[in-house]
Each structure stands twice: as C-alpha cells, then as structure tokens.
Amino acid sequence: MNVSAPFISRPIATALLAIAVLLSGLLGYMELPVSSLPEVEFPTIEVTTQLPGAGPDTISKLITAPLERQLGEIQGVAGMTSTSSQGLSQIIMQFSLDRDIDSAAQDVQAAINASGGTLPTSLPYPPTYAKVNPADTPIVTLALTSTSVPLYTLADDAVTLLQPKLSQISGIGQVTVLGGLRQAYRIQADPARLAAYQLSLEDIRTAITDGNQNGSKGGFDGPAQAVTVGANDQLEAAEDYSNLVVTYRNNAPVRVRDVAKVITSMENDQTDVRFNGTPAVVISIQRQPGANIVATANLVKQALPQLEASLPGGVKIALVSDRTTTIRASVRDVQFTLLLSVLLVVLVIYLFLGSVRATIIPGVALPLSLIGTFGIMYFLGYGLDNLSLMALTVATGFVVDDAIVMIENVVRFIEAGYSPLVAAYRGARQIGFTIISLTISLIAVFIPLLFMTGVVGKLFHEFAVTLSVAVVVSAVISLTLTPMMCGRILKPASEEKPAWPARMAEAGFLRLLGFYRVTLRWVLRRQALMLVISMATLVGTILLYIVVPKGFLPSQDTGSVIAITEASQTVSIPAMVALQDQAAAAFRHVEGVTNVVSDVGTGTTNTTPNSGQITITLAAIGRRSSPICARRRPTSPGSPSTTAPCRTFSSAPASPAPPTNTA
Numbered sequence: 001m002n003v004s005a006p007f008i009s010r011p012i013a014t015a016l017l018a019i020a021v022l023l024s025g026l027l028g029y030m031e032l033p034v035s036s037l038p039e040v041e042f043p044t045i046e047v048t049t050q051l052p053g054a055g056p057d058t059i060s061k062l063i064t065a066p067l068e069r070q071l072g073e074i075q076g077v078a079g080m081t082s083t084s085s086q087g088l089s090q091i092i093m094q095f096s097l098d099r100d101i102d103s104a105a106q107d108v109q110a111a112i113n114a115s116g117g118t119l120p121t122s123l124p125y126p127p128t129y130a131k132v133n134p135a136d137t138p139i140v141t142l143a144l145t146s147t148s149v150p151l152y153t154l155a156d157d158a159v160t161l162l163q164p165k166l167s168q169i170s171g172i173g174q175v176t177v178l179g180g181l182r183q184a185y186r187i188q189a190d191p192a193r194l195a196a197y198q199l200s201l202e203d204i205r206t207a208i209t210d211g212n213q214n215g216s217k218g219g220f221d222g223p224a225q226a227v228t229v230g231a232n233d234q235l236e237a238a239e240d241y242s243n244l245v246v247t248y249r250n251n252a253p254v255r256v257r258d259v260a261k262v263i264t265s266m267e268n269d270q271t272d273v274r275f276n277g278t279p280a281v282v283i284s285i286q287r288q289p290g291a292n293i294v295a296t297a298n299l300v301k302q303a304l305p306q307l308e309a310s311l312p313g314g315v316k317i318a319l320v321s322d323r324t325t326t327i328r329a330s331v332r333d334v335q336f337t338l339l340l341s342v343l344l345v346v347l348v349i350y351l352f353l354g355s356v357r358a359t360i361i362p363g364v365a366l367p368l369s370l371i372g373t374f375g376i377m378y379f380l381g382y383g384l385d386n387l388s389l390m391a392l393t394v395a396t397g398f399v400v401d402d403a404i405v406m407i408e409n410v411v412r413f414i415e416a417g418y419s420p421l422v423a424a425y426r427g428a429r430q431i432g433f434t435i436i437s438l439t440i441s442l443i444a445v446f447i448p449l450l451f452m453t454g455v456v457g458k459l460f461h462e463f464a465v466t467l468s469v470a471v472v473v474s475a476v477i478s479l480t481l482t483p484m485m486c487g488r489i490l491k492p493a494s495e496e497k498p499a500w501p502a503r504m505a506e507a508g509f510l511r512l513l514g515f516y517r518v519t520l521r522w523v524l525r526r527q528a529l530m531l532v533i534s535m536a537t538l539v540g541t542i543l544l545y546i547v548v549p550k551g552f553l554p555s556q557d558t559g560s561v562i563a564i565t566e567a568s569q570t571v572s573i574p575a576m577v578a579l580q581d582q583a584a585a586a587f588r589h590v591e592g593v594t595n596v597v598s599d600v601g602t603g604t605t606n607t608t609p610n611s612g613q614i615t616i617t618l619a620a621i622g623r624r625s626s627p628i629c630a631r632r633r634p635t636s637p638g639s640p641s642t643t644a645p646c647r648t649f650s651s652a653p654a655s656p657a658p659p660t661n662t663a
Contacts, residue, residue, distance in 0.1 A: 002432065004424075005425060005429070015484075017481070018364075021371070025373065026371060028376070029384075033292040033384070034294045035385045036330060037386060038385055038387055038463075039383060043101045043104055045104060047090070047128070049067070050123075050124065051087055051089070054086075057084075059086075059088065062119070063123075070112070073111070074107045075107070076098075078094045080093050086608070086609050087602060137286075137323060138286050139285060139296060139300075140297050140322055141283070141321045142282070143281070143317070145275055145278045145280045145316050147314065151266065152265075154315065155182065156182070156183065161307075161311065162311075169296070170299060172285060172300070173287050175286075178281070178284060185238050187204065187241065188263065189201060189260040193259040197249055197258070207244050207247075208256075211233070211244045211245075214232055242257035243255055269573075271600065272599075274580075274584065275595070276588060320595045320597055321560060323558070325559060329621075331386070334389040337393055338370070338396070341393055345366060351502060353408075355490075360485075362482075365403040369399045369470060369474040369477050370395070372477070373466065373473055380469075387463040390463065392466065398467075405431055406431055407482065407486060410428070410487075414492060420488075423486070424484070427486070450468070557621060559618045562613060563615075565614060566611045566612075567610045570610075576601075580598050580612045580614070583614060592618055593618060597614070599614075
C-alpha cells in the first residue's frame with residue numbers, strides 16, 4: 001500500500017493543500033495569545049470582609065470563624081487559608097483542579113448568604129468574593145499622583161473614572177485600585193469637654209446616626225396634583241457634622257463642635273501608598289484568561305493619554321511597570337532560537353546531501369510543519385509562551401527526521417538508476433509505514449505527560465500536545481508534499497553534481513569515519529577498562545543528579561523585586577511610614593531601579609499594621625550597568641552573611657525596630 005501515491009500523482013492538489021496548511025498556520029499565529037507560561041487556571045476564590053476598627057481577635061471570632069464553618073462545607077475544597085488582621089478578614093479557598101470555578105463561585109455565594117445570620121449586624125459592607133489566580137500577576141501597573149488634588153479625590157477619580165474605562169478595554173480581566181480610599185469625616189472627641197457636659201461617646205454616636213439619615217419623606221396629594229417630598233438629610237461636609245446638636249444644657253444646644261473636632265479624612269487612615277516617595281493611588285491591571293498579554297498592554301498604554309485628559313488638572317498618570325517587557329524579550333529569544341535551529345538543520349542537510357534541490361525539500365517541509373502547528377494550537381486554545389515555543393524548538397529535530405528519511409530513500413532509488421518520479425513512488429511506498437510507526441512511537445513517549453495530573457500536568461500538558469501535534473503535522477507533510485517534491489524537483493543521478501561545500505563536508509566526514517574506526521578498535525581491545533569507565537560514568541551521573549539544584553521552573557529575570565518589610569508590633573503607622581520611606585528611598589538610589597511603589601498598613605496586600613511591601617521595578621537587563629544586590633550584613637552576632645537580592649537598612653536606636661527586607 002502506497003499512502004503517498006495519490007499526492008505524488010496530483011502535484012497541484014498537493015501544493016494547494018500545503019498552501020492551505022501555510023495560511024491556516026499564519027492566521028493562527030497572528031491570533032495566538034502571548035504569555036510567559038501556559039494558561040493554567042487554579043480554582044481559587046478569595047472571600048474578603050471588612051469591619052473597620054475591629055482588632056484581629058474580634059475579626060477572627062465574629063467574621064472569619066462563622067464564614068469558615070459555612071465555606072468548609074462546600075464540595076471540592078482542597079484547602080482553605082484564612083487571615084484575620086486589623087479590620088480585615090481574608091479567606092482563600094483552593095478547590096480541586098477538576099472543580100469548575102463558576103459553580104464553585106455559586107456555592108461560595110450561597111455559603112456567604114447562609115452565614116449572614118451569624119455575622120455582626122454592624123458590618124458596613126457585606127462579604128465579597130473574587131475568582132483569583134495566584135499565579136497571574138498584573139500585566140500593567142499605573143500610579144496616580146498630584147501635588148494639588150487631595151488623595152481621596154485621586155482615589156475617587158480612580159474608582160469612578162479610570163476603573164470603568166480600563167475594564168472596557170479588550171483583554172482586561174480585573175482592575176484593582178490600591179490605596180483607593182473613600183472620603184470620610186473623623187470626629188475626634190475631647191474627653192474633658194464630654195465630662196464637663198456629662199456626655200459620653202454613645203451620645204455623640206446617637207446624634208450622628210439620628211442626624212445623618214436619608215429615607216422616604218412622603219408627599220402631598222391634592223385634588224389636582226401630587227408632590228413628593230425630596231429632602232436629603234445626609235450630611236456632606238465637615239461643617240454640617242460640627243453643627244449637629246448632641247443635647248441641651250441650660251436651655252442651650254450642645255453641638256458636636258463644642259465637644260469634638262471634625263476633620264476631613266479618609267475611610268482608612270491606617271494605610272499609606274507612595275510612588276517614588278509621593279502619596280499615590282496605584283492601579284494594577286490583570287488580563288482576561290486567554291487574552292494576548294502584549295496586545296492588551298499595548299491597548300492600555302495607547303489609552304493613557306485619553307485617560308489622563310479626562311482627569312482633573314494637576315493629576316498625572318505614571319506607568320509604574322509593564323510586565324510585557326520581559327515577556328516580549330523572552331518570547332523573542334525563543335523565536336530567535338527556533339529560527340536559528342531551523343537554519344542550522346537545513347545547513348546540515350545540505351552538507352550531507354550535497355544537493356541544493358534536495359535541500360529545498362526539507363527547507364520547505366520543516367518550516368511548513370512548524371507553521372501548520374500554529375493553526376492547530378489556535379483551535380486548541382493554546383498560546384505562544386516559553387513552553388510551547390520550547391516544544392516547537394525541540395520538535396525541530398523530530399520534524400526534520402521524517403523528511404530526511406523520505407528524501408534519502410528516494411535518492412537511493414535515483415542513484416540506482418530510476419527516474420525521480422518512479423523513485424518517488426517506490427521510495428514512498430517503501431518508507432511510508434516507517435514514517436507512520438516513527439510518528440506513533442514519538443507520540444507514545446509523551447503519553448505520560450499528556451495524562452499527568454496535578455499542577456505539573458496542567459502546566460506541561462500544552463508542551464506535550466504541541467510537540468505531538470508538530471510531529472503529526474510533520475508526518476502528514478512527509479507523506480504528501482515531500483515525496484511529490486522529490487518526484488518533481490530532484491534530477492537523475494547523472495545530472496546532479498555536488499557543490500564544493502558538500503564535497504568538503506563529505507571529505508571531512510570520511511576522515512572522521514576513519515578516526516572513529518581507529519578509536520573503535522582501540523576500545524574493543526580494552527573492554528574491561530571501558531566497563532569500569534561506564535560504571536564510573538553511571539555512578540557520577542547519579543551523584544550529580546542528587547546534588548544538582550532542583551526546581552519547578554528555571555528562575556528568570558522578570559525586572560521586578562518585591563521586598564517585604566516588618567517592624568516592631570508596637571510601631572505606629574506614622575513611624576512605620578517613616579521607616580518605609582527610608583527603605584524605599586534607599587532602593588530608589590540604587591542604579592538600575594526605575595520605579596518604587598511603597599505600601600504600608602493593613603489591606604489586601606499587607607496582613608498586619610506593622611508590615612509593608614515595596615515593589616521595585618528594574619530597568620531592562622541591557623541597561624543595568626551594575627548588580628542590584630549587595631552582600632547582606634549579619635542579622636545577629638555570629639550569624640554568617642548571605643548574598644541575596646536585597647539590602648539591609650538601619651535606623652536610630654530610639655526609633656522602632658528597622659524593617660527587615662526580603663525578596
């Protein structure tokens with residue numbers, strides 16, 4: 001049976017088939033999303049509840065524990081981690097990988113509703129949940145700064161203007177505002193004045209609650225017309241709160257301003273976010289699953305001038321970090337490696353075959369097999385990332401095997417005196433089953449990866465499928481286009497003369513063959529020695545495997561360093577901000593650092609008031625003239641110094657404990 005015979009006899013149809021594969025691959029390549037790693041969704045849901053003013057113990061007993069009891073009954077929960085901090089409860093639920101995230105979200109909402117009766121009635125906001133991917137970092141980070149506009153106005157602009165517009169951009173999945181605090185009015189009571197008027201804090205609270213309500217007022221209904229009363233009793237300025245009447249003493253009103261001071265502040269004044277030393281509101285942007293990171297980041301950056309024009313005067317938008325910079329560089333390097341490997345393979349084929357015409361055939365079949373793989377990758381929902389491109393690079397050696405086997409078998413018949421067309425028929429019939437069996441055996445090698453479970457299996461599934469698809473496409477090309485081109489392009493042996501590079505390569509190969517013959521004879525006469533060397537090599541390989549560093553993925557330079565700071569548990573927020581500014585300022589003066597974002601206080605980033613986070617954005621690798629890191633000083637007497645990507649900062653002995661920084 002000759003599988004290739006119909007394609008050899010129909011060269012036009014075969015050429016059109018090859019063109020269709022080429023076009024589908026090119027169109028698929030243009031639509032493939034770009035990322036650093038394959039799109040792997042971890043079914044993770046985060047439940048967040050806020051109760052301003054409550055301590056960690058109160059949060060744990062009143063909020064976290066009731067929610068955990070309800071959430072723990074959900075089917076498919078693989079793990080649950082909760083954090084109770086100052087005014088904030090965070091519960092992260094990790095579901096099994098086979099659990100649908102959307103149905104899990106419905107169960108989480110039902111559990112939150114069921115726990116409503118056990119939660120405090122004073123919760124200002126109900127518990128909220130969000131589907132998160134712990135491995136998905138923001139692709140673009142922005143910062144809003146101003147020297148004339150208050151911070152709460154910046155936060156309001158970020159939430160009401162920027163967040164909706166950014167969410168409308170194609171490919172944007174989630175827009176998070178860090179430091180987006182609502183405006184609030186703080187009433188600072190004077191205990192001495194309260195005692196003088198025989199009042200308590202509860203009296204002030206009652207007066208504020210009674211005087212700051214907005215409900216239905218009723219209306220007037222007459223014979224001819226009806227009017228609805230639309231008065232608004234809500235207070236919208238600090239002066240309105242100051243004029244509230246708390247009680248009457250000696251037939252005179254006692255107002256809030258008589259016993260307290262009202263100031264305009266923010267809802268949570270226990271946080272501080274700064275960009276390069278300036279108070280700021282930071283916006284982190286995450287992509288939708290499967291979206292092209294590079295294209296989405298480009299759309300965001302193109303929209304920045306228009307977004308900045310919609311903000312009040314004096315407000316500036318700064319690009320803090322662009323994660324696509326390192327992704328572009330990484331994908332570009334892999335693409336260059338892939339192209340270089342194709343060129344080297346074609347060059348080696350030319351040196352061994354000695355014919356330009358014979359080299360053209362694998363020179364067409366090899367890129368066509370790789371390009372055709374892109375089209376199938378698009379239909380499978382894959383993307384261009386380090387693992388998929390690495391699979392194509394590895395497949396270069398496998399893909400070219402099919403074409404070489406077919407060409408060399410056809411050339412063998414041509415050298416025997418057959419015409420190229422007859423040689424193509426005979427060679428294809430003889431080698432067709434071999435190519436099919438070779439393809440099946442290669443795919444069988446990756447079956448363990450295809451059926452591997454867990455996180456590793458999900459991550460490397462795309463690698464195995466991409467490599468298998470490339471091998472299958474190569475087999476199809478080698479059984480259709482390659483024999484057809486052999487019958488139409490190759491010349492009889494009498495008309496084909498090798499060029500001088502091929503003749504030189506052949507002479508070098510013959511000399512190498514002679515050297516190998518001599519060394520092989522020497523080895524065969526010393527079998528005992530060779531057995532000892534083989535055993536030593538085996539033992540050395542095992543020892544090296546034991547001592548070699550191991551990891552999930554190789555470490556890479558992402559252009560970003562995250563430093564976690566922690567001070568004494570008794571430190572105040574102003575003191576913590578001062579220490580954090582000291583650390584951030586030291587980072588800003590390091591050569592190679594472009595932007596520094598500092599975040600202090602309890603929130604979604606930090607779990608305790610005495611902790612902070614510093615996100616350091618580095619310049620491109622080519623623009624760094626010196627290493628960022630220095631040798632760390634011993635943290636305690638007698639402890640050894642270590643080298644790490646961080647620096648240690650000190651403060652005056654009278655100040656709180658200095659922050660320790662890790663990256």
